[in-house]
Amino acid sequence: MHFRxxxxxxxxxxxxxxxxxxxxxxxxxxxxRRIGVLMNTAADEPESQARLAAFMQGLQELGWAVGRxxxxxxxxxxxxxxxxxxxxxxxxxLSPEVILAGVGPTTQALQQAxxxxxxxxxxxxxxxxxxxxxxxxxxxGNITGFIQFEFALAGKWAELLKEMAPEVARIGVLRxxxxxxxxxxxxxMIQAVAQSFGAELKPIDLRDASEIERAxxxxxxxxxxxxxxxxxxxALRHRDLIVTLAAQHRLPTVYPYRIFVxxxxxxxxxxxxxxxxxRAAGYVDRxxxxxxxxxxxxxxxxKYELAxxxxxxxxxxxxxxxxxxxxxxxxxx
Numbered sequence: 256m257h258f259r260x261x262x263x264x265x266x267x268x269x270x271x272x273x274x275x276x277x278x279x280x281x282x283x284x285x286x287x288r289r290i291g292v293l294m295n296t297a298a299d300e301p302e303s304q305a306r307l308a309a310f311m312q313g314l315q316e317l318g319w320a321v322g323r324x325x326x327x328x329x330x331x332x333x334x335x336x337x338x339x340x341x342x343x344x345x346x347x348x349l350s351p352e353v354i355l356a357g358v359g360p361t362t363q364a365l366q367q368a369x370x371x372x373x374x375x376x377x378x379x380x381x382x383x384x385x386x387x388x389x390x391x392x393x394x395x396g397n398i399t400g401f402i403q404f405e406f407a408l409a410g411k412w413a414e415l416l417k418e419m420a421p422e423v424a425r426i427g428v429l430r431x432x433x434x435x436x437x438x439x440x441x442x443x444m445i446q447a448v449a450q451s452f453g454a455e456l457k458p459i460d461l462r463d464a465s466e467i468e469r470a471x472x473x474x475x476x477x478x479x480x481x482x483x484x485x486x487x488x489x490a491l492r493h494r495d496l497i498v499t500l501a502a503q504h505r506l507p508t509v510y511p512y513r514i515f516v517x518x519x520x521x522x523x524x525x526x527x528x529x530x531x532x533x534r535a536a537g538y539v540d541r542x543x544x545x546x547x548x549x550x551x552x553x554x555x556x557x558k559y560e561l562a563x564x565x566x567x568x569x570x571x572x573x574x575x576x577x578x579x580x581x582x583x584x585x586x587x588x
Contacts (some may be wrong), residue, residue, distance in 0.1 A: 264323045285324040287519045291346040291354035291372075295339055295488040297563050298331040301527075302491060302514045303357070306377070307528040310355065313536025320544075334492050336360070336433075343368040353542045355535055356400070358488050362387055366398060369497040373548045376400030377535040378528065379439055380486065382553055391553040401534050403526050404486065404511075409444035412483045412509040415524055415577050416453055418579055419568075420507040422580035423481040427506075427568075429472045429497060431465075433489035441485040460491035464496055471497075475504035484515065486525070494518060505571045507528040516562040516587060521571065526556040560584040 283551045292310075296303045311321075319325045328349050330342035345365035346354055353373040354361040365374050366387060379402045382388045389395035391402075416423055426449055431438045442458070449456055459482075474480055482501055485489045490497065490511065498520045502507040510516065510523040538551055562585040568575050580586060 256568045262503055267502060268428060275429070276490065278297055284454060288319075288325045289351045290325055290327045290539060290543075291344055291347065291349065291351035291410070292327055292357070292364060293332070293339075293343055293354060294330070294357040294507070295334055295361050296357070296491060298329070299332045300491065302494075302512065304329075306357070306528050306532045310377070310532040310536050313400060313533035314539065317536065317540040319540065325543075332361075334488050339364045340367065347372055350368060353419050353539050355539060358403075358486070360488075362400075364396065364453070369397070371397055373542045374398045374400070375535050375538045375542070375548070376402075376553075377532045378403040378486075379553065380404075381406065384440065391459045391555075393466045393506065394550070394551065395430055395549050395552055399551040399553055401531050403528065404556055405530055405561075406440040406444045408525070408559065409441040409483075409485065411450040411486075411524060412511075413445045413448035413454070415522060415579070416481045416507060416509045417454070418576060419509075419522060422479050423454060423507065424479040425457065425477060425481070427459045427471065427480060427482045429459050429482060429484040429490055431489045432462045438485065445483060445485075457524060461493055461497075462563055464493065467493055468500060471500045471504065471506070475506055482506050482525045484508060486511045502567065502570065507536045507571060510539060513560065513562045516567075516585075518565045519564070519567060521573075523562045526559055531556065532536055532559075563587070 294303055321327060328346060330346055332339035332342045347368040353375060356366055356374055356376045358378040362374060362376050362379060374397055377400060379536060383390060387398045428442060428445055446456055458473055459577055461467055486498060493531050494515060498515060498518050502519060508521050510520050511525040513523050517521045542548060561583045563575060563583045563588045565575060566588060
């Protein structure tokens with residue numbers, strides 16, 4: 256059985272297991288705590304299911320169980336910014352004791368909805384630059400959590416693309432539409448590295464399927480092109496289309512998440528997001544036990560993983576350098 260399927264089943268089992276508890280009896284024994292979760296993807300998106308399975312596992316290991324001593328309210332905003340703001344306001348109105356913020360602009364939407372309800376980021380992007388916290392060491396407000404990467408990582412994607420495909424002279428950067436600060440920061444780092452080897456950049460906004468298909472097809476008409484998919488909820492939402500277009504046009508592509516590679520993408524370099532969500536569970540636990548977000552330092556990711564799909568490389572006519580293979584944490588053949 257596929258690892259992600261197992262994860263998803265674990266997540267569903269963890270949610271469904273609440274029905275087994277005799278709720279009235281348990282409620283008399285333990286105080287029921289309320290947690291909110293805001294995600295910017297669809298509820299049936301496999302990667303998001305896996306991340307929340309890891310979050311639930313982390314909570315269970317710390318003694319929390321749905322129906323016994325905690326209740327979780329979910330909102331899935333499917334990449335719609337208006338819906339995201341509405342969902343954030345709805346969650347805050349439910350008076351949770353803490354809210355978990357997923358990828359993308361979830362933290363911003365929650366901050367706009369409340370400056371008092373504790374918020375834990377599982378995949379934060381530049382929280383100081385975005386104004387979510389005063390500093391990483393002393394957040395100072397109602398937001399803390401974990402950064403999924405620092406912007407220097409975006410420059411690493413450009414280096415890896417050039418190492419995998421030395422002929423690349425044009426890079427299409429797949430990014431969140433609207434140029435949020437996180438998208439701009441990633442673009443800036445990619446641009447700095449691309450300039451060092453003379454590559455030209457082309458922004459490709461991930462608005463909807465038809466626009467993505469037109470933009471990537473137009474980009475592919477000129478030779479020596481490659482793609483970088485930046486960290487965004489939009490990239491995850493359009494994962495299958497992006498992977499298909501990259502293969503169809505034989506465009507070497509670097510992705511931010513491992514799931515792109517297991518779905519047929521060439522190469523990914525990024526954090527283990529499941530681990531980020533398990534770590535976030537630890538902060539949720541500490542807040543429920545009385546600690547303040549203002550006093551919990553924002554923590555950066557501690558490990559990055561490189562995954563390479565040799566089958567895809569062969570189909571694109573690429574010879575994977577031994578230097579890359581030696582550094583890879585996972586090689587799919």
